Amino acid sequence: MDPHFYGVSPRETEGCIFCEIVRGEEKAAVVYEDVSFVAFMDRNPINEGHLLVLPKTHYETLFEMPVEDVGPLFTKVVYLAAAVREAMKADGINIGQNNGRAAHQIVPHVHVHIIPRYQNDSPEGRWPSRRPASLEELEAAAGRIRTSAEALPTSSAPRE
Numbered sequence: 001m002d003p004h005f006y007g008v009s010p011r012e013t014e015g016c017i018f019c020e021i022v023r024g025e026e027k028a029a030v031v032y033e034d035v036s037f038v039a040f041m042d043r044n045p046i047n048e049g050h051l052l053v054l055p056k057t058h059y060e061t062l063f064e065m066p067v068e069d070v071g072p073l074f075t076k077v078v079y080l081a082a083a084v085r086e087a088m089k090a091d092g093i094n095i096g097q098n099n100g101r102a103a104h105q106i107v108p109h110v111h112v113h114i115i116p117r118y119q120n121d122s123p124e125g126r127w128p129s130r131r132p133a134s135l136e137e138l139e140a141a142a143g144r145i146r147t148s149a150e151a152l153p154t155s156s157a158p159r160e
């Protein structure tokens, strides 16, 4: 993946870690990028392969985002979730989108979580614990997901 990003959001926000990643000021293990959206590995994955998909433009929550951009965002989510499922040999996939602190939104830049899940990863019915991952680990997972994404039928790839 080209480490350089195409565009800079006109609404970039100082101090937003995701905007810093979009601007290339902060490292991330990038899986997918186009003019409007980017997907990179969560640094504190619930399971290996935990991916985030977000608009490059800074909107705090889904409610600030233009509704016509929400559909395209979720088109990428479905495509990338299929790649995560294949790459991580997941038994299931959680897709999560948190709005506001009360909903456990940590970074105030709208994003969608794609989380691979396994038959016995939550014996007590709770989410598996998050743990910090090294950039090397994240890059390895990103590489596997990119390979799986490339192998998906082209009909499932998002159109620009």
Ligand SMILES: [Zn+2]
Pocket (backbone or CB within 6 Å): 012, 013, 016, 017, 018, 019, 020, 057, 058, 059, 108, 109
């Ligand atoms: Zn931001």
